[in-house]
Amino acid sequence: MSKIDRSNRIVLTSLEDDEGRFCVDIYRTRDLKIFWDEWRRDPEDPSGWRATGRRAAKDFKSETDAKKAAYLAVAWLSN
Numbered sequence: 001m002s003k004i005d006r007s008n009r010i011v012l013t014s015l016e017d018d019e020g021r022f023c024v025d026i027y028r029t030r031d032l033k034i035f036w037d038e039w040r041r042d043p044e045d046p047s048g049w050r051a052t053g054r055r056a057a058k059d060f061k062s063e064t065d066a067k068k069a070a071y072l073a074v075a076w077l078s079n
Helices: 063-073
Strands: 009-016 022-029 034-040 050-055
Touching: 009 063, 022 063, 034 063
Parallel strands: none
Antiparallel strands: 009 022, 022 034, 034 050
């Protein structure tokens, strides 16, 4: 898995599951591209959120388009 550059993004929306263990961030990069990434955290691990490796393979034209793609790709979002 490639390293994620968190300094190159502004989170537009963060969608979290009911238990607070998973989230999907919809974000815009400095070059104005929009993507999504899935994250997880474990209650027993104090280090916080970790990337799951599931993320958009391409950029999107809008936040809405990225959100729709994330809902199709991430099962817990549509439950």
